[in-house]
Amino acid sequence: MSGATETPESGRFRGVVDLAGVRTGRGPTIYVYEAPVRVWHWVNALCVAVLIVTGFLIGSPPPTVTGEASAHFQFGYIRFIHFAAGEVLTVFFLMRIYWAFVGNRHARQIFYLPIWSGTWWKGVIWEAKWYLFLTPEPKKYVAHNPLAHISMFFTVTLGTIGMIISGFALYSEGAGRDSWQAKLFGWVFTIFPNAQDVHTWHHLGMWVIVTFTILHVYAAVREEIMSRQTMIATMISGERQFRDDRDD
Amino acid sequence: MAQATETFYEVIRRQGITRRSFNRFCSLTAASLGLAPAVAPQIAHALETRPRLPIIWMHGLECTCCSESFIRSAHPLAKDVVLSMISLDYDDTIMAAAGHQAEAILDEIRTKYKGGYVLAVEGNPPLNEDGMYCIDGGRPFVEKLKAMAADAQVVVAWGSCASWGCVQAAKPNPTNAVPIDKVIRDKPVIKVPGCPPIAEVMTGVITFITTFGRLPELDRQGRPKMFYSQRIHDKCYRRGHFDAGQFVEEWDDDGARRGYCLYKMGCRGPTTYNACSTVRWNDGVSFPIQSGHGCIGCSEDGFWDNGPFYDRLSNIRQFSIDANADLVGGTVAGVVGAAVVAHAAVTAVTRLTKKR
Ligand code: HEM
Ligand code: HEM
Ligand code: SF4
Numbered sequence: 111m112s113g114a115t116e117t118p119e120s121g122r123f124r125g126v127v128d129l130a131g132v133r134t135g136r137g138p139t140i141y142v143y144e145a146p147v148r149v150w151h152w153v154n155a156l157c158v159a160v161l162i163v164t165g166f167l168i169g170s171p172p173p174t175v176t177g178e179a180s181a182h183f184q185f186g187y188i189r190f191i192h193f194a195a196g197e198v199l200t201v202f203f204l205m206r207i208y209w210a211f212v213g214n215r216h217a218r219q220i221f222y223l224p225i226w227s228g229t230w231w232k233g234v235i236w237e238a239k240w241y242l243f244l245t246p247e248p249k250k251y252v253a254h255n256p257l258a259h260i261s262m263f264f265t266v267t268l269g270t271i272g273m274i275i276s277g278f279a280l281y282s283e284g285a286g287r288d289s290w291q292a293k294l295f296g297w298v299f300t301i302f303p304n305a306q307d308v309h310t311w312h313h314l315g316m317w318v319i320v321t322f323t324i325l326h327v328y329a330a331v332r333e334e335i336m337s338r339q340t341m342i343a344t345m346i347s348g349e350r351q352f353r354d355d356r357d358d
Numbered sequence: 359m360a361q362a363t364e365t366f367y368e369v370i371r372r373q374g375i376t377r378r379s380f381n382r383f384c385s386l387t388a389a390s391l392g393l394a395p396a397v398a399p400q401i402a403h404a405l406e407t408r409p410r411l412p413i414i415w416m417h418g419l420e421c422t423c424c425s426e427s428f429i430r431s432a433h434p435l436a437k438d439v440v441l442s443m444i445s446l447d448y449d450d451t452i453m454a455a456a457g458h459q460a461e462a463i464l465d466e467i468r469t470k471y472k473g474g475y476v477l478a479v480e481g482n483p484p485l486n487e488d489g490m491y492c493i494d495g496g497r498p499f500v501e502k503l504k505a506m507a508a509d510a511q512v513v514v515a516w517g518s519c520a521s522w523g524c525v526q527a528a529k530p531n532p533t534n535a536v537p538i539d540k541v542i543r544d545k546p547v548i549k550v551p552g553c554p555p556i557a558e559v560m561t562g563v564i565t566f567i568t569t570f571g572r573l574p575e576l577d578r579q580g581r582p583k584m585f586y587s588q589r590i591h592d593k594c595y596r597r598g599h600f601d602a603g604q605f606v607e608e609w610d611d612d613g614a615r616r617g618y619c620l621y622k623m624g625c626r627g628p629t630t631y632n633a634c635s636t637v638r639w640n641d642g643v644s645f646p647i648q649s650g651h652g653c654i655g656c657s658e659d660g661f662w663d664n665g666p667f668y669d670r671l672s673n674i675r676q677f678s679i680d681a682n683a684d685l686v687g688g689t690v691a692g693v694v695g696a697a698v699v700a701h702a703a704v705t706a707v708t709r710l711t712k713k714r
């Protein structure tokens with residue numbers, strides 16, 4: 111979805127965006143999210159969806175099945191899918207961390223918050239006003255807007271790390287005291303000697319991620335329509351097209 | 359008082375126990391500790407030659423269920439032998455001595471076997487009001503505990519009280535009862551949690567220490583690995599129903615009659631480390647799950663505060679109302695979801711009115 115070769119059409123974005131790719135606004139296009147970032151995003155989103163559904167069912171299992179026990183493995187499969195998705199999520203998250211080192215600078219964004227930057231804080235306030243309908247127009251951002259950045263840092267970056275640690279710690283309970291999961295993550299039980307607490311925190315972590323996902327998907331769709339730049343398309347193609355070429 | 363040089367073997371022979379029973383005891387002990395049969399003669403040899411370890415058994419804030427469990431050890435010899443050894447020394451519940459005489463025994467052992475006795479503690483010390491909530495022999499239990507621990511070789515924490523705090527340390531813990539390792543910091547403390555612990559586990563631990571003169575291998579939480587390295591769930595005979603997805607949904611439903619898994623009824627087997635599903639209780643007769651009731655996690659830290667016992671999800675203690683993770687998280691997600699819908703509506707209205 112490259113618009114770079116077309117003549118940039120200046121002026122404010124008007125009208126509706128056609129998701130099929132026909133854009134009414136023509137602004138400069140920047141390559142933001144490299145392929146590994148995009149692949150991670152969608153694989154992660156899929157894993158998270160699977161983990162939320164199966165995780166919820168682990169906490170509240172579906173109605174009991176009848177018949178010979180050996181004829182079923184229902185709860186076993188639910189748990190298996192959860193663990194498999196958790197392991198895929200972990201591998202891709204490690205890949206994503208690696209890419210933060212070797213990728214472009216936008217690949218590093220979700221791993222820290224530039225709290226020392228005055229401009230960034232101004233952006234936080236500006237975006238907050240935009241969502242509160244207090245300002246008619248958002249700013250333009252090459253990568254994430256500051257509010258999105260904050261929510262991603264806390265709920266996805268830190269949240270995923272927390273879910274991976276608590277998840278593998280819980281996994282080590284079944285895998286056994288001499289498993290590599292226990293060696294790497296057993297320290298969790300020094301902090302929470304009763305594994306039930308780890309279950310509770312892991313479960314609360316799910317709700318944090320559910321809440322993030324609601325906000326995130328809404329904001330992505332809304333910004334795709336309302337902001338001065340492409341959104342969902344950017345996470346698919348990697349390119350950000352701005353709908354106007356004013357500086358601010 | 360027994361002589362310092364007397365061996366375990368001499369003591370039990372004096373109690374009228376035959377050589378044959380002694381040999382049986384050694385092989386059963388080896389088996390219950392998960393050791394090879396070849397170790398039995400080693401145990402016998404150690405018990406014949408090593409001077410026996412004196413054991414002091416003290417009681418703080420507790421209900422005596424640990425002692426009650428202990429005297430019901432399925433293996434009578436273990437019970438008789440270990441009990442008679444303990445009562446030779448000091449146990450406020452079962453010894454013959456009383457009053458000043460009893461207190462004198464404590465002092466005597468402390469000086470005579472300095473650094474060479476086992477201190478077994480049932481219950482725990484309350485710290486509020488300088489320990490006044492548990493007075494034992496005219497002074498706060500916490501002082502007695504610290505004094506006796508100072509010269510012990512090893513300290514055994516009997517039960518969930520001594521190991522984790524148990525009911526007296528449950529919220530709001532008015533007496534500030536604490537597990538003994540919060541006040542004994544310079545000695546190895548071996549935790550044998552459970553409310554009460556399984557009798558065979560208790561005699562097994564004591565026998566191991568007296569036989570080998572050292573602690574068994576402990577896990578991260580200070581529990582002997584041989585009894586606490588797997589969960590109830592890992593060896594539960596209902597596990598097949600768990601994996602199949604066959605659960606008891608109500609106490610009187612068909613699943614309950616068929617012996618389905620008690621997970622949905624709040625069974626804490628998946629988070630409880632203990633030997634109930636292998637050793638069982640009362641001479642291996644049964645254990646809670648076998649009797650149709652979920653595990654309540656009595657050997658785990660803070661199990662009283664991790665209720666309700668009949669719900670799979672624990673309440674979150676930080677909230678004063680009864681709320682589990684689904685209630686808290688679901689409410690937050692619901693409110694945010696509603697806010698998103700409202701926000702979308704306002705956005706749409708604003709756009710439409712602007713266009714006009
Ligand atoms: C976004 C990520 C994740 C979400 C939303 C999630 C959600 C959940 C939920 C809600 C539960 C039920 C907790 C309970 O009440 O007992 C659970 C259990 C569990 N999760 Fe996750 N989880 C995630 C990631 C992981 C990862 C990365 C692993 C590691 C392999 C993992 C392993 C486990 C294990 C072992 C259990 C306990 C299963 C059992 O006790 O049968 N989870 N998860
Ligand atoms: C249908 C569902 C989803 C859609 C449409 C979507 C859309 C997007 C879009 C458009 C962006 C780019 C935002 C920007 O440029 O500022 C983005 C970024 C991101 N999304 Fe999603 N998303 C979805 C699901 C999820 C889920 C379930 C998660 C995790 C729980 C997630 C986590 C993230 C993260 C962490 C980023 C930042 C990526 C980075 O910088 O590496 N997304 N998403
Ligand atoms: S009854 Fe309890 S311990 Fe047994 S399989 Fe079910 S959840 Fe696990």
